[in-house]
Amino acid sequence: METKLLKINNLKTKVGEKEILKGLNLEIGKGEVHAIMGPNGAGKSTLVNTIMGHPRYSISDGEILFEGKSINELKVDERARLGIFMSFQYPEEIQGITVENFLRSAKSAVTGKNTGILAFRKALKEKLNLLKIDEAYAQRYLNVGFSGGEKKKNEILQMAVLEPKLAMLDETDSGLDVDAVRIVSEGVSKLRNSENSVLIITHHNSILEYLKPDYVHILVNGRIVKTGDASLAEEIEKSGYDKFKALA
Template sequence: MSTLEIKNLHVSVETNDGPKPILRGVDLTINSGEIHAIMGPNGSGKSTLAYSIAGHPKYTVVDGEVLLDGENVLEMSVDERARAGLFLAMQYPVEVPGVTVSNFLRTAKTAITGEAPALRQWVGDVKDAMGALRMDPEFAQRDVNHNFSGGEKKRHEILQMELLAPKFAVLDETDSGLDVDALRVVSEGVNRVHGNTGLGVMLITHYTRILQYIKPDHVHVFVEGRVAEQGGAELADQLEAEGYDKYLTATV
């Protein structure tokens, strides 16, 4: 059992007018095997939370801690956070021309575990994972995210997650840009890894569409950089019906 604890997290971003506060005291705990949905309107701080956990240099942590099994990951470099068991599936995955998917995945796995995986076993693992995500085997020889469709980029993110086997995955709007078929395949991938490994998931989304396929244990409403309300899966249904207006009015 592992635990990811976010304690009183305050984060700002530098603007032309100076530092702008984004997160204003976030408290959140995710245990192994739990799925937490983070929902809220645009600009509420959801992606800032994701990238602050991952260590993006754009964001400055002003106060608070992010503890992974008691160790403050905010004191770690980005690669150390990955080796500790954190994974970020990006909303807009970057292109890496000149680096094939195959080489990227094996290099990443080697960096995470500290040793290169046995080649025959690794080739089989990659093939099985790609098959489950309905990816053409030739995909492995393409350059990372270069000329990928939106669905291909998101499947590649889930492929990485499955092969790297983190303790916790932060999925930043993984559903954006996906058609119904791709959404189903990506969701099945998340559910498969979650079920097989006890992965803890922070699922950031605007909409309840993906929650029809990935059932959350907890739902947190983000407004103005804070958790405005939290509850079970039924809270997502309430948001679908009523929207975020009552939370926005309450913070004016």
């Protein structure tokens, strides 16, 4: 039996004294796209931050297994080296550091290997072309003066360069117009393969129409109360979460 890429058993997570996740279970296999939807305050961002190891979120019970091994005690950088990536809802602006330098440093930190400038520049150029991003973009300061769409495209570029096994996208589509949603979705789709997986948090069905998730999970009050295929997202779009709140 193949080991799941990610397996979460009875996960309970607190922020301070407040319990947010209340016994959550989730399995993600290699090559799969999973979407998590749910009302505000349900625990969606808490879930991905807990998987990533954000120190603000403490696990009070349960276990997170990545490739069959517990990562409960690992720090953020250790999880990143295992191949876990998370895009941010609100990426930070950093003056004085170019996109290229940031990505080269990140790649070296994750792989533990120093990549030469010329070799990295060549690889970066290939990723920029794949994602249809202007090459001049690499010399701009990280997120400084970027539009909302450019910031989100930069997150997908990071994903392309770091080549994670599990990419978690926290509301990557928020605040984007239709064209930007399509461009971001196409970028994610181009990076998909049989060995990596995507977990996306979204409030909207539009990005899922492009990404075509294998599974859609409804998260309410700290638990996944329903799992289905892409038609579940369409149902949410039409009818909202009321009937699912009763299951929590």
